[in-house]
Amino acid sequence: MTQHAPPSFRSGELTDPRLTAALKTLELTVRRRLDGVLHGDHLGLIPGPGSEPGEARAYQPGDDVRQMDWSVTARTTHPHVRQMIADRELETWMVVDLSASLDFGTASCQKRDLAIAAAAAITHLTSGGGNRIGAVVATGEQLVRIPARSGRVHAQSLLRGIATTPHARDGVRGDLRGGIESLRRPQRKRGLAVIISDFLGDIDWQRSLRAISARHDLLAVEILDPRDLELPDMGDVVLHDPETGRTREFSVTPTLRADFAAAAKRHRAQVEQALRSCGAPVLTLQTDRDWIADVVRFVATRRHAFGAPSGQAPRQ
Secondary structure (H helix, E strand, O other), X not given: OOOOOOOOOOOOOOOOOHHHHHHHHHHHHHHHHHHHHOOOOOOOOOOOOOOEEEEEEEOOXXXXXXXEOHHHHHHHOOOEEEEEEOOOOOEEEEEEEOOHHHOOOOOOOOHHHHXXXXXXXXXXXXXXXXXXXXXXXXXXXOEEEEEEEOOHHHHHHHHHHHHXXXXXXXXXXXXXXXXXXXXXXXXXXXXXXXXXXXXXXXOOOHHHHHHHHOOOEEEEEEEEOHHHHOOOOOEEEEEEEOOOOEEEEEEEOHHHHHHHHHHHHHHHHHHHHHXXXXXXXXEEEEOOOOHHHHHHHHHHHHHHHXXXXXXXXXXX
């Protein structure tokens, strides 16, 4: 399968016609790959939230335990959950982390580019049929709120707003918790909250995300670069942390590489545990992988898990 890199938005200050061309390329990539592989009149990342009970099905790891159907579980002696019939209109809010740690990439793109591409895929997957989508962009220096509206023109404007969000100054820490907290007020009707981040740094957002999960369905999109997971054998190197402003020189030894890889693995496990405790399935995208293929695979797996008939995705 041909690997598709998202267009570059690394300047954060692209002007027309380059910005329009980059966004158009991104939109066509998303539409062609998703519509071509996942047939159906509406594609969904997760079944839309609803208020009417539907059919029961066998429990699967990762299911929301609040949807347990205890009567069917007792009758069959196997755990079952009760699916909900999706409301006709869905409101989706994305929290897009564009802190300084995402202005980095050693493969086919920067993590910032991949975060914008993920936002484009989510917009395409959730904005049809009168559904509304909005976003909060968190850089650590500011929170940019884009109101939730419906329609293709709004979707294009939303992505343009995300792509042109100014970079934070050097030494400014990210504020993912602040972005998530901003979804709590004003209170909104039940919908879908999508968190796009590399989830590096302190896990100080878990309580805020759990509060969001009490009212909304969740999806986490993890954005990674190979260097987030392991260091290459490069000898002496000078590394700069844009979120603290600190620069240090290291000698990359086998011991340092092993310690770094172990620490990265522990942190990812802690992030995954925190997200799962909030009921958030995780879609992982990496700068060295075919990101759109990973989105397709994730959606297809979710659709199969929730029993959608072959050739048709679940309606939101």
